Amino acid sequence: MKTFRNIVAHDYVGIDKLIVFQTIAVHLPDLKQSIEHLIRTELDQHNFETTDYELSKASDFYRHIDFNQIK
Template structure:
């Protein structure tokens, strides 16, 4: 089997890093309206930025990799930008909160499995992965859930 493009591992790790930040910023909130208003909307806005970052990284993952994981709603994730960016003022706080609390945990698990599987198949570079675990850049990733 042909190895996946070298950058796919990087994009997957960047997604997990962004998810880690979303989880950090949304920690402790169980009400979408409290979350929206908290800290003068800093936590909410920070999560929106990370959701957009996730979308951008998803759009960079190769079609070869995406085609192996058809259970992941790649197109839906890419479409998130269309919800957040064009009408930021009118953004649906309930949709954002549901995305963070319901969909992000499922997507996180799926991305961890992608990395696990592709490492085992030899399609992702193990040395690059091991080096990433030591990098401060990826400090928001819980690598124990992947290993």
């Protein structure tokens, strides 16, 4: 993910727009589900501080995560 971001952000000439679109359309929904599952698992195992979880829910950075489905 980090490498993909760096290529998109810094290598404008070598970007294949179709690959970027396919990555967004196909792989991002799966990644979102994986992240939500990870958060749910960590919450169930009490590996997150409640304060950190609440701050994440309130943050615009995580606005794409549906916290209502998680807990």
